[in-house]
Amino acid sequence: MLTRTKWTMTAIQLLSIFSIVSVAVAIECDLYMAESTIPNAGLGIFSAIERNPGDNVGHGDICIPILDLNNYHKKVWNPFNDYVWAGEVMGMKLEIESADKEALCPGLDCAINCNLALINVAKANPIYDDGHLHRYLHPGAGAITPYHNGTTVVTRTIPAGGELFKFYGDAWFNTRPVFNSLPLSHDYPWAQHLLNSFFARVQHKDKAFKSSAYDELMVSIRSIWNSRTLNALPTTFDEATVAFEHDIGMVYQPNATRSLQWLEKHGKCVDHVSPGQSTIEGAGHGAFATRDLPKGTVITGSPLHHIPIKENFMPMFRAFHNQDDVDEKLKSEVAGQQVLLNYCLGHPESTLLLCPYGAGVGYINHNQTLANVKVIWAKNGQFSHDATWLKKGPDEMFTTQSARLALDYVATRDIASGEELFLDYGDAWEEAWNSHIEKWKQDSLAENYLGARNWNEVMASSPIRTFKEVWYDPYPQNVHLRCHVDIIEDEWEPSSKLDWDAGEYGFECEVTERRIEADGNQIYSVRVLTEEIDRWDTEFEGPELLDVDNVPRDAIRFFDVPFSSDLFMEGTFRHFIGLPDHLVPNEWKNLPKEAKNRQNTEL
Numbered sequence: 001m002l003t004r005t006k007w008t009m010t011a012i013q014l015l016s017i018f019s020i021v022s023v024a025v026a027i028e029c030d031l032y033m034a035e036s037t038i039p040n041a042g043l044g045i046f047s048a049i050e051r052n053p054g055d056n057v058g059h060g061d062i063c064i065p066i067l068d069l070n071n072y073h074k075k076v077w078n079p080f081n082d083y084v085w086a087g088e089v090m091g092m093k094l095e096i097e098s099a100d101k102e103a104l105c106p107g108l109d110c111a112i113n114c115n116l117a118l119i120n121v122a123k124a125n126p127i128y129d130d131g132h133l134h135r136y137l138h139p140g141a142g143a144i145t146p147y148h149n150g151t152t153v154v155t156r157t158i159p160a161g162g163e164l165f166k167f168y169g170d171a172w173f174n175t176r177p178v179f180n181s182l183p184l185s186h187d188y189p190w191a192q193h194l195l196n197s198f199f200a201r202v203q204h205k206d207k208a209f210k211s212s213a214y215d216e217l218m219v220s221i222r223s224i225w226n227s228r229t230l231n232a233l234p235t236t237f238d239e240a241t242v243a244f245e246h247d248i249g250m251v252y253q254p255n256a257t258r259s260l261q262w263l264e265k266h267g268k269c270v271d272h273v274s275p276g277q278s279t280i281e282g283a284g285h286g287a288f289a290t291r292d293l294p295k296g297t298v299i300t301g302s303p304l305h306h307i308p309i310k311e312n313f314m315p316m317f318r319a320f321h322n323q324d325d326v327d328e329k330l331k332s333e334v335a336g337q338q339v340l341l342n343y344c345l346g347h348p349e350s351t352l353l354l355c356p357y358g359a360g361v362g363y364i365n366h367n368q369t370l371a372n373v374k375v376i377w378a379k380n381g382q383f384s385h386d387a388t389w390l391k392k393g394p395d396e397m398f399t400t401q402s403a404r405l406a407l408d409y410v411a412t413r414d415i416a417s418g419e420e421l422f423l424d425y426g427d428a429w430e431e432a433w434n435s436h437i438e439k440w441k442q443d444s445l446a447e448n449y450l451g452a453r454n455w456n457e458v459m460a461s462s463p464i465r466t467f468k469e470v471w472y473d474p475y476p477q478n479v480h481l482r483c484h485v486d487i488i489e490d491e492w493e494p495s496s497k498l499d500w501d502a503g504e505y506g507f508e509c510e511v512t513e514r515r516i517e518a519d520g521n522q523i524y525s526v527r528v529l530t531e532e533i534d535r536w537d538t539e540f541e542g543p544e545l546l547d548v549d550n551v552p553r554d555a556i557r558f559f560d561v562p563f564s565s566d567l568f569m570e571g572t573f574r575h576f577i578g579l580p581d582h583l584v585p586n587e588w589k590n591l592p593k594e595a596k597n598r599q600n601t602e603l
């Protein structure tokens with residue numbers, strides 16, 4: 001195995017062999033969006049600097065929950081199929097009761113490709129942060145996604161100019177016939193193992209022998225078999241040597257790396273924007289310039305997912321367990337509109353909605369007087385922008401799911417590093433916001449509202465009430481308790497791992513007993529309602545009630561009750577961002593002008 005020092009040396013040697021390091025280029029951007037090195041894969045993200053395991057890439061971005069979109073029987077046409085994460089993994093499980101939840105993380109994440117030989121980044125879960133908006137004080141509460149600052153973390157050294165690759169899961173490739181001979185994630189370690197045995201057997205032979213033996217071996221085994229693992233083996237002896245001395249990924253690294261000059265010329269910088277708390281009171285998060293951006297700078301580029309008929313996509317149903325009729329498991333009713341609407345661009349005379357994915361664009365707030373950024377169409381043929389789409393009606397767009405339109409976000413004046421960025425979302429948005437504020441009333445019941453995340457902070461070390469105490473001193477209706485327990489050797493035990501990742505929810509529970517030990521430690525006995533379990537290593541199936549003892553305080557947490565977060569409040573603000581009139585071709589205007597006002601109030 002390679003030691004760390006050796007790795008660094010060899011990586012540097014390799015970089016100089018393929019001369020992808022350039023000292024002449026002044027680096028004014030650490031991260032680019034540009035054509036992927038994977039043929040026909042569209043855009044990718046490239047690092048302009050070397051990055052090492054543990055480094056963060058980019059500045060964090062939002063994840064938008066898409067909740068109860070499908071009304072059970074009909075599945076809505078969805079352009080995000082290849083781009084979303086399971087909502088549960090991103091911390092969204094308890095927003096609703098049904099399993100219909102997806103997390104769209106429209107920052108860098110959407111543009112990172114997958115090259116199974118060279119996985120070098122992983123997504124870190126977003127942080128739950130409501131932007132200090134409180135439902136009693138702020139009319140904007142519930143109008144922003146609280147899933148924020150999801151980052152991308154380096155897992156394998158990326159050379160300057162290297163493309164970023166994340167793991168899509170083998171299933172992504174397994175289920176697509178065009179990839180049926182592509183090596184999957186476990187094929188590379190296997191191929192590495194084969195190579196290592198080959199080199200062990202020929203170690204005392206000279207290079208000419210090794211080389212011809214390798215070539216012969218490849219020709220003969222490939223004529224007999226076509227397997228994913230064989231396809232992971234390097235083609236030439238020189239590549240095999242690189243793979244043996246470093247690892248197989250290093251064989252593919254040169255082709256997955258672009259020169260800095262090339263990136264500067266053909267790429268778009270995607271690290272000019274970082275999130276922070278907006279300077280506008282009540283706006284939540286905002287976008288800030290990471291460096292001086294002279295007037296005319298393309299601050300970021302953003303491909304657009306298209307939703308041809310926004311009216312189909314935007315309702316948020318509310319599917320809930322039907323207490324009256326056990327046969328009909330879930331009932332559903334319209335509960336409002338998807339918060340996604342607030343992050344997409346539209347026009348009052350069109351059903352078309354365009355949802356951008358670009359680093360930081362989801363954080364750019366509206367302000368007509370402070371606007372310092374505008375949007376323009378990207379150049380034809382660049383960044384997935386196909387100008388023929390400006391001549392297509394929304395109805396013709398259903399046949400394509402990938403992004404075919406793209407916007408550039410351009411500085412309209414010199415912007416200093418650290419300044420907040422603002423767009424003008426248009427008059428329709430401004431009017432809708434003003435009328436929302438006029439209609440908005442402070443709800444006295446909301447004055448003491450605390451979401452589960454706040455409860456956990458405030459109550460971090462306070463004793464948890466037992467079920468008897470809860471009878472006369474109940475917790476608020478919007479939170480419930482969950483316990484982190486696990487099955488260990490067919491016994492339910494408190495979990496030993498208590499980091500409560502965004503994707504961990506434990507099980508619903510109540511406290512039956514509480515003990516305070518001499519050192520002040522709180523120890524609990526809890527009754528847990530398990531969920532259905534389908535695991536090969538246990539006889540438990542659930543759901544059932546179980547008693548577990550010796551549970552530490554940290555294994556018990558508050559979680560929001562489904563449908564109780566700000567996103568579900570009645571009358572929360574929903575309005576698309578206005579696409580400037582001069583960017584909207586007549587072909588897209590499929591709604592009558594007079595529909596404008598109705599549009600504003602209804603959608």
Ligand SMILES: *[C@@H]1O[C@H](CO)[C@@H](O)[C@H](O)[C@H]1NC(C)=O
Pocket residue numbers: 056060124127149151
């Ligand atoms: C965002 O996440 C990064 C990396 O996890 C962390 O270093 C940073 O402090 C976070 N920022 C905020 C505002 O939470």
Ligand SMILES: *[C@@H]1O[C@H](CO)[C@@H](O)[C@H](O)[C@H]1NC(C)=O
Pocket residue numbers: 239251252255
């Ligand atoms: C790198 O790209 C070149 C040119 O397309 C190709 O011939 C070569 O096989 C590629 N190398 C690897 C290891 O895929």
Ligand SMILES: *[C@@H]1O[C@H](CO)[C@@H](O)[C@H](O)[C@H]1NC(C)=O
Pocket residue numbers: 280366367368369370433
């Ligand atoms: C825009 O900014 C100005 C100045 O800070 C502020 O008074 C105004 O309320 C802002 N408008 C909106 C819609 O937030």
